[in-house]
Amino acid sequence: MEASATAITREKLSGNGPGYRRRRLVNRMMEFLSTFAAVLAVAVLLLVIVSVFIKGVSALNLDFFTKEPAPFGETGGGIANSIVGSAILIALATLISVPIGILIGIYTVEFAPRRIAAPIQFCLDILNGVPTIITGIFIFGLLVVNHAQSGWAGAIALGIVELPIVARSAQEVLALVPRSLHEAALALGLRRWRLVTRIVLPTAAGGLITGAVLGVARVAGETAPLLFTTSIFSNTGITTSPSQPLPNIPVTIFTLSESPSPSDHAQAWAAALVLVAFVLILSVSARTFHERSRRRLSG
Amino acid sequence: MATTPVSTTTVSRPGLRDIRPKLSDRIGEPALKILSTAAGVVSVVVLVWIAYTVFHQASPAISKFGLGFVTSKTWNPNTDTYGALTFIYGTLVSSFIALLIATPTAIAIAVYLTELAPRRVRRPVATLVELLAAIPSVILGLWGIIILGPFLENHLEPFLHSFLGWLPLFSGTPSPYGMLNAALILTIMALPIVTAITREVFESTPRELKEGAYALGATRWEMVRMTVLPLGRSGVVGAVILGLGRALGEAIAVTQVIGNATQIKASLFEPAGSLAAQVASEYQGAVSALNTAALIYLAAILLVITVIVNVIARLIVRGRTKVVGT
Numbered sequence: 001m002e003a004s005a006t007a008i009t010r011e012k013l014s015g016n017g018p019g020y021r022r023r024r025l026v027n028r029m030m031e032f033l034s035t036f037a038a039v040l041a042v043a044v045l046l047l048v049i050v051s052v053f054i055k056g057v058s059a060l061n062l063d064f065f066t067k068e069p070a071p072f073g074e075t076g077g078g079i080a081n082s083i084v085g086s087a088i089l090i091a092l093a094t095l096i097s098v099p100i101g102i103l104i105g106i107y108t109v110e111f112a113p114r115r116i117a118a119p120i121q122f123c124l125d126i127l128n129g130v131p132t133i134i135t136g137i138f139i140f141g142l143l144v145v146n147h148a149q150s151g152w153a154g155a156i157a158l159g160i161v162e163l164p165i166v167a168r169s170a171q172e173v174l175a176l177v178p179r180s181l182h183e184a185a186l187a188l189g190l191r192r193w194r195l196v197t198r199i200v201l202p203t204a205a206g207g208l209i210t211g212a213v214l215g216v217a218r219v220a221g222e223t224a225p226l227l228f229t230t231s232i233f234s235n236t237g238i239t240t241s242p243s244q245p246l247p248n249i250p251v252t253i254f255t256l257s258e259s260p261s262p263s264d265h266a267q268a269w270a271a272a273l274v275l276v277a278f279v280l281i282l283s284v285s286a287r288t289f290h291e292r293s294r295r296r297l298s299g
Numbered sequence: 300m301a302t303t304p305v306s307t308t309t310v311s312r313p314g315l316r317d318i319r320p321k322l323s324d325r326i327g328e329p330a331l332k333i334l335s336t337a338a339g340v341v342s343v344v345v346l347v348w349i350a351y352t353v354f355h356q357a358s359p360a361i362s363k364f365g366l367g368f369v370t371s372k373t374w375n376p377n378t379d380t381y382g383a384l385t386f387i388y389g390t391l392v393s394s395f396i397a398l399l400i401a402t403p404t405a406i407a408i409a410v411y412l413t414e415l416a417p418r419r420v421r422r423p424v425a426t427l428v429e430l431l432a433a434i435p436s437v438i439l440g441l442w443g444i445i446i447l448g449p450f451l452e453n454h455l456e457p458f459l460h461s462f463l464g465w466l467p468l469f470s471g472t473p474s475p476y477g478m479l480n481a482a483l484i485l486t487i488m489a490l491p492i493v494t495a496i497t498r499e500v501f502e503s504t505p506r507e508l509k510e511g512a513y514a515l516g517a518t519r520w521e522m523v524r525m526t527v528l529p530l531g532r533s534g535v536v537g538a539v540i541l542g543l544g545r546a547l548g549e550a551i552a553v554t555q556v557i558g559n560a561t562q563i564k565a566s567l568f569e570p571a572g573s574l575a576a577q578v579a580s581e582y583q584g585a586v587s588a589l590n591t592a593a594l595i596y597l598a599a600i601l602l603v604i605t606v607i608v609n610v611i612a613r614l615i616v617r618g619r620t621k622v623v624g625t
Contacts, residue, residue, distance in 0.1 A: 023518055023521065024518060026518075026520060027518035027519055027520040027521070030410075030519075030520040030523075031415055031519065031520065033407055034407040034408070034410045034411040034414075034415055035411055035415060036407075037403075037404045037407035037408045037411065038407070038408045038411040038412065038416070038424055038428070040404070041404065041408055041427075041428045041431065041490060041491075041494070042424060042427045042428065044431065044487060045427055045428070045430060045431050045434075048431075048434060048438070048439065048442050048487075049434075051442060051446050052438060052442070055445075100338045100341060101338075103334055103335045103337075103338030103339075104335070104338045104339055104341070104342055106331070106335045106338075107335035107336055107338055107339040108339060110335070111332060111335055111336065112336075112339060116339070119343070120339050120342055120343065122613060122617075123342050123343045123346050124342050125609065125613045126346060126606060126609050126610060126613070127342065127345060127346050129541075129544045129545075129548075129605055129606070129608075129609035129612075129613075130346075130349060130548070130602065130605065130606070131547070131548025131549070131550065131575055131601060131602070131605055132548070132550070133548070133550035133551075133575050133578055133579055133598065133601075134349065134353060134548070134598050134601065134602050134605075135349065137352075137353055137356065137578070137595055137598050138348070138349040138352045138353060140356075141352040141353070141355065141356045141595075142352055145356070160345060160349075163342070163345075164342070167342065191324045191327065191328050192328060192331070192332075193324070193327040193328045193330070193331040193332070194324070194327070196331060197327075197331070217433060218433075220435070221434075221435020221436070221437065221438065222435070223435070223436065223437040223551040224436075224550045224551050224575075224579060227550075227551075227579055227582075228582065231583075232583075250435060250437050253437050253438065253441060254437050254440075254551060254555070257437070257440060257441040257444055257445075257555060258555070265445060268441055269441070269445075272437075272438045272441055275435055275438065276434065276435070276438055279433055279434070279435060280430065280433060280434075283430060283433040284426075284430070287426060287429075
């Protein structure tokens with residue numbers, strides 16, 4: 001830093017010294033490149049969303065939401081069974097991960113000494129970085145080998161993917177609950193569990209919910225954990241029992257996308273449109289609420 | 300904000316009766332403590348359990364091929380001989396190219412967001428870039444197959460070939476599926492992560508230093524080069540490694556676009572394979588128990604690589620930034 005600072009000598013820096021035009025040119029160029037990079041990233045996002053929309057909207061109709069897939073070789077049909085299956089999988093995964101995630105948050109913020117809380121946070125970060133296909137193989141080895149694929153296996157795999165997201169955001173939100181509330185409650189002789197259930201959790205409720213919504217948005221599109229756990233399913237009839245393999249939107253898109261048939265691709269785009277709309281609406285609203293509740297708690 | 304209203308009249312001098320904990324307290328207090336401690340233990344146990352289960356399932360292949368698996372190029376289900384080198388190569392090369400493109404782009408976007416953008420557009424643009432991370436990988440893969448693939452085959456690859464065809468990387472015939480397609484899809488996936496953390500690192504540059512640079516007469520770019528970039532270096536390195544961790548482990552989008560070949564080709568246009576993609580594409584068609592074990596051996600190698608990469612990244616990034624919702 002000092003080296004580069006001294007390299008720019010006094011006369012170079014003066015407004016009309018030699019090299020001034022070149023420096024201004026370099027500056028302009030760098031400013032342009034930075035702006036261009038931002039425009040490019042936003043353009044890529046729009047390009048993906050717009051192509052999903054244009055390609056998907058033409059195959060989208062009421063049948064798509066209410067009918068099951070057409071038999072092999074026929075066109076038309078819908079993904080009603082996958083919508084139902086995905087809803088069940090996501091609901092179960094969330095029911096597994098949200099309570100455990102919030103409890104982890106409570107433990108690290110309220111109970112654990114710092115030298116235990118830090119390694120747990122570290123483990124959660126590493127768990128968050130484990131490729132989701134490996135989570136799929138884990139549950140495959142645990143529940144599918146020697147048994148069969150099932151909705152439960154898929155839901156647990158998704159739950160493990162969702163857990164670190166929910167737990168980390170719970171930690172973040174719980175840590176923002178003002179210390180003065182703790183001190184006031186403890187001074188009044190409140191037990192810690194009452195402090196947590198009556199004061200900390202209600203205060204942090206908004207943030208906890210947005211954390212859960214972000215988790216749902218993340219796992220709704222996860223394909224890899226489901227590939228090993230609930231990907232071989234029949235396309236006739238709507239399955240609602242998690243002890244059977246549950247059809248689901250991500251695996252359906254994956255299978256259709258690998259098919260050479262254009263009508264399958266059209267179905268894949270329509271399913272992609274449904275999934276992208278769901279995920280983006282959840283992410284945007286969660287982010288908006290997240291910012292708001294953070295500001296309220298910290299402010 | 301929920302505060303419990305307390306009127307002074309209800310606080311009376313505690314008698315002996317009040318000091319003894321109530322029944323609900325005697326159950327509730329240890330219950331919450333035990334439950335939450337158990338949850339904390341779960342997060343550690345799951346991680347160890349994942350590693351154990353993966354290695355356990357891979358053990359037939361590990362005992363058959365040993366460490367030579369890592370350096371063998373053969374992948375032939377017909378003769379039941381397997382080696383991981385092709386896929387390790389594909390994983391590293393596709394992720395490396397992705398980060399090669401994503402890193403300068405992310406730094407440029409972060410500079411734009413912290414130094415150049417009008418205050419009103421900062422938040423929306425930052426959110427839009429981060430939303431890229433929200434697009435499910437299977438949809439990016441679909442987009443890669445149908446939109447990006449033909450574009451690469453008909454436009455970008457012939458163009459690169461005509462100018463840089465003398466390089467082995469750009470030799471060969473253009474094709475819709477291959478290393479380049481996978482690398483570009485991974486770029487899109489890694490970019491939002493690297494950008495988000497880099498932006499936070501850059502935002503923490505002390506104001507006095509920036510003003511000092513301006514006071515010396517520096518242009519805006521010179522100010523960035525003198526203060527923002529050198530101070531943010533370690534944070535950016537952490538961000539890049541975190542993005543790398545994401546790119547290395549992506550299975551679905553990569554298997555959709557990389558072509559799932561089992562040979563190493565110098566050309567980026569040709570189909571290739573990656574660890575995660577090979578597992579995703581072949582496990583349903585696995586012809587033998589050893590085939591399945593070998594696939595899971597690939598996953599075990601991937602697990603080791605990603606855990607190492609993530610540990611390094613977290614050690615660098617830790618404390619510098621808040622958790623990023625990715």
